[in-house]
Each structure stands twice: as C-alpha cells, then as structure tokens.
Amino acid sequence: MRFRVRGYDSQYSDMYINGVQFNDAETGRFSYGLIGGLNDATRNKEGIGPFEINNFTFGAIGGASNINLRASQYAAGSKLTLSGSNRNYILRGMYTYSTGLMNNGWAFTGSLGYRWGNEGNIEGIKYNSFSYFLGAEKVFNDRHSLSLATWGTPTERGQQMAATEEAYYLANSHYYNPNWGYQNGEKRNARIVRQFEPSAIASWNFTIDDNKKLVTSAGFKYSNYGKSALGWNGNAADPRPDYYKKLPSSIFDVWESVPTADELQQFNEVTDNWKNNKAYRQLDWDALYFANKQANALGKETLYYVEERHDDQLAFNLSSVFNHQWNERNSYVAGIAVNTTKGMHYKKMKDLLGGQLYTDVDKFAVRDHGASSSMVQNDLDNPNRRIGEGDKFGYDYNIYVNKQSAWVRYQGNNGGSLNYFASGKIGSTQMFRDGLMRNGRAPL
Numbered sequence: 014m015r016f017r018v019r020g021y022d023s024q025y026s027d028m029y030i031n032g033v034q035f036n037d038a039e040t041g042r043f044s045y046g047l048i049g050g051l052n053d054a055t056r057n058k059e060g061i062g063p064f065e066i067n068n069f070t071f072g073a074i075g076g077a078s079n080i081n082l083r084a085s086q087y088a089a090g091s092k093l094t095l096s097g098s099n100r101n102y103i104l105r106g107m108y109t110y111s112t113g114l115m116n117n118g119w120a121f122t123g124s125l126g127y128r129w130g131n132e133g134n135i136e137g138i139k140y141n142s143f144s145y146f147l148g149a150e151k152v153f154n155d156r157h158s159l160s161l162a163t164w165g166t167p168t169e170r171g172q173q174m175a176a177t178e179e180a181y182y183l184a185n186s187h188y189y190n191p192n193w194g195y196q197n198g199e200k201r202n203a204r205i206v207r208q209f210e211p212s213a214i215a216s217w218n219f220t221i222d223d224n225k226k227l228v229t230s231a232g233f234k235y236s237n238y239g240k241s242a243l244g245w246n247g248n249a250a251d252p253r254p255d256y257y258k259k260l261p262s263s264i265f266d267v268w269e270s271v272p273t274a275d276e277l278q279q280f281n282e283v284t285d286n287w288k289n290n291k292a293y294r295q296l297d298w299d300a301l302y303f304a305n306k307q308a309n310a311l312g313k314e315t316l317y318y319v320e321e322r323h324d325d326q327l328a329f330n331l332s333s334v335f336n337h338q339w340n341e342r343n344s345y346v347a348g349i350a351v352n353t354t355k356g357m358h359y360k361k362m363k364d365l366l367g368g369q370l371y372t373d374v375d376k377f378a379v380r381d382h383g384a385s386s387s388m389v390q391n392d393l394d395n396p397n398r399r400i401g402e403g404d405k406f407g408y409d410y411n412i413y414v415n416k417q418s419a420w421v422r423y424q425g426n427n428g429g430s431l432n433y434f435a436s437g438k439i440g441s442t443q444m445f446r447d448g449l450m451r452n453g454r455a456p457l
Contacts, residue, residue, distance in 0.1 A: 025075035050126035050144030089113030102130035137193030194296030315368025
C-alpha cells in the first residue's frame with residue numbers, strides 16, 4: 014500500500030541520493046521514473062519522519078529519504094530478478110553484480126533492467142523501458158574515499174486518458190482508453206511519453222578524525238521528457254472519439270426535452286455504434302491522414318498533427334555535510350546545499366500525419382482577431398513561420414531556478430531516556446523566465 018505521511022503532497026517530502034537532493038526544483042517533487050527498474054540497486058535507503066534526527070538533511074514536513082549508491086555498501090555477489098505483472102508492464106528482468114570492497118580498495122557495482130509490456134490491462138498501452146546503473150568507489154585509506162555513480166532509465170510508455178462516465182458506460186468498461194486507434198492494422202496511441210534522465214553523482218567521504226566527518230557530493234541530471242498529443246488546426250473538427258459532440262447525450266437533453274423522431278433515431282444510432290462498433294469509439298487515424306491529403310491537394314494548411322510537449326531539465330546539485338561528535342552525549346551536524354536548474358519548456362512537431370503545410374500561428378487567436386492581426390503570431394520575430402517535423406512551435410521558454418541553503422542541528426541526551434535537539438535552516442531561491450519566442454498576445 015502507498016500512503017502520504019500526514020496527508021502531505023509529495024512536494025513536501027525530500028529525496029536524496031548519496032546526500033544530494035534530487036527533487037525537481039520547479040515542482041518540488043521527486044520523480045521515481047528517475048530510478049525506475051533499478052530496485053535492487055536502490056534498496057540501500059535511510060528514511061526519516063518529519064525533522065527527525067539524521068546525518069544528511071535538515072528535514073521536511075513530509076519526511077525525507079536518502080538512497081546510498083556507494084559501491085562498497087553492496088554485498089558481493091550476483092542477483093537475478095524476473096517478475097510478471099498485469100499492470101503497466103508485463104515482464105521485468107533485472108541483473109545486479111557487485112564485487113564488494115576488494116583488497117586493492119576498489120569496489121564496483123552494476124545493474125541492468127528491462128521492463129516490457131505490449132499491452133497491460135488497458136488497451137492501447139505499451140511499455141518499453143531499459144535501465145542501467147554503474148557505481149565505482151575507491152577507498153584510499155581510513156580517511157578518504159571517492160565514489161562515482163551513474164544511471165539512467167530510457168522509457169517509452171503509452172498513456173490512458175480519463176473519459177466521462179457516459180463513455181465508460183457505452184464502452185462497457187472503466188478501462189476504456191480513447192487515446193488509440195488502428196493504423197494499418199496496428200494499434201497506435203496518440204499519447205506517448207518518452208523519458209530519459211541520465212544522472213551522475215560524485216561523493217567524497219573525508220574522516221577527519223574519530224569524531225569528525227565531512228561528506229561532500231555533487232550531482233548532475235539531464236532530463237529529456239516529451240509527451241505527445243493530437244493537435245488540430247483551423248476549422249478542423251475535434252478528432253477525439255469521446256468529444257462531447259460525438260456522444261449520445263449531445264443530441265438532445267434526455268432529462269428536460271422531448272426528442273423529435275429524427276433526434277431519437279440519431280440518438281439510437283449513435284448509442285448502437287458506441288456499444289457495438291469498437292472502431293467508432295477509438296481514434297480514426299485513416300480519416301486524419303485522408304483529411305490532410307485533401308488539404309494538401311488544395312494547398313491548404315495541415316488539419317491534423319501530433320505534437321510533442323517537452324519539459325526538459327538540466328540540473329546541478331552540490332551538498333556538503335559536516336558531522337562532529339563532541340562526546341558521548343552531544344553532537345552537531347551542519348550542512349550547505351546549492352542547486353542550479355535550467356528548465357526547457359517547448360513543443361515540437363512530431364508527426365504531420367501526411368500534411369505538408371503548417372504555419373506557426375495561434376488558431377484560437379485567428380478566430381478571435383483575424384488572420385492578419387499580429388496577435389495571432391506565436392513568434393513575432395519569425396512571423397508565419399512554416400513548421401516541419403522536428404521543429405519547435407507554439408511556445409519556447411526556459412525557467413531558471415537557483416537555490417542555496419545552510420542548516421545546523423545540535424542533538425544531545427541526558428545519559429538516560431531523554432533525547433533533545435535544536436535545529437535551524439536559512440536559504441534563498443531565485444527564479445526567472447527567459448522567453449525564446451515573442452508572443453503576439455504579449456509582445457513586450
């Protein structure tokens with residue numbers, strides 16, 4: 014079972030890896046997709062409740078966890094794991110090998126994983142994910158050790174989209190997914206997530222003496238996250254099969270009006286199609302290609318396309334924690350942390366679905382202000398730019414987040430059952446946006 018400590022959202026819980034915080038600087042949340050399929054490599058974990066005494070962080074109101082990826086901390090040997098599921102993926106395989114700490118002071122650990130699902134318990138969903146981890150550590154002597162770890166989980170997965178209760182009733186399934194349809198006899202999902210976040214950490218452990226220890230870690234992450242979706246242009250009809258105008262309830266008000274004979278006939282026909290014709294309640298890819306082919310012949314704009322919305326990120330984190338045990342009863346821990354993050358948000362043309370002409374303007378602004386108005390331009394510096402597959406369009410901006418913090422905690426006991434501590438933290442955050450397109454609706 015999963016639960017939220019005290020009901021707090023995940024942004025109030027901190028996740029550390031080798032002492033470096035890996036929460037997203039923009040959302041505050043940790044994405045477990047970052048370590049997906051690396052269960053055996055990420056088992057060494059320390060968890061604390063809100064503001065509990067620990068040696069790696071000040072704490073958070075939702076608690077915190079620290080995953081230890083130091084190669085010397087893994088038991089020597091091999092482990093092979095095979096799993097089956099009927100959820101997002103069907104099969105999972107993982108292999109982990111560790112040398113343990115060898116006589117020459119080196120330790121190495123590696124892990125490979127693969128998760129696959131042609132289709133789980135929801136139609137149109139596919140899952141394809143590879144994962145890797147490599148850790149190396151050199152223990153120079155009793156005082157110094159250096160650890161390096163790198164990992165990534167390139168993943169492609171199809172998504173389910175929520176529908177109305179009416180659509181679930183007509184499809185006779187609460188697993189109904191309107192995102193997919195057949196193309197050339199194969200299922201194609203319009204909403205595909207592609208995610209790859211290669212990450213690396215370097216950690217230096219410095220044991221100053223028997224009572225003092227300094228742990229410094231630097232982490233790097235590059236996130237490439239894209240999510241595709243159907244788009245339509247001009248006066249094209251909404252292609253989604255569960256669009257409200259394609260449901261029986263849109264034909265007449267079943268609660269307050271008496272239908273005409275034509276309305277009742279149409280209502281029964283649409284209801285019958287929804288219940289008995291599977292293709293009717295799924296995407297019609299052939300129709301989208303046909304509409305674009307007709308637009309091409311007339312030299313008009315592409316009507317339907319697939320876009321990919323990106324939320325990429327480049328992040329660097331630095332953490333240093335000093336631990337001093339004064340005596341058997343008193344100690345203190347002090348730490349600093351620095352984070353700098355560049356979030357890259359844009360969308361690009363993934364598939365024109367056979368179309369040849371697409372102009373980068375806002376279709377809703379065209380409807381409101383006319384095609385000749387400057388307000389329809391998504392980028393005034395490149396007006397009426399023709400877009401091909403792979404080109405950015407619509408929006409393109411960066412979000413920069415810089416964070417700095419310092420904290421200290423004193424802890425002690427009276428030699429019996431009474432433990433006490435006092436702690437404090439100070440920090441600052443700077444955020445700013447860099448727009449790479451000058452939008453016609455906000456030109457300054």
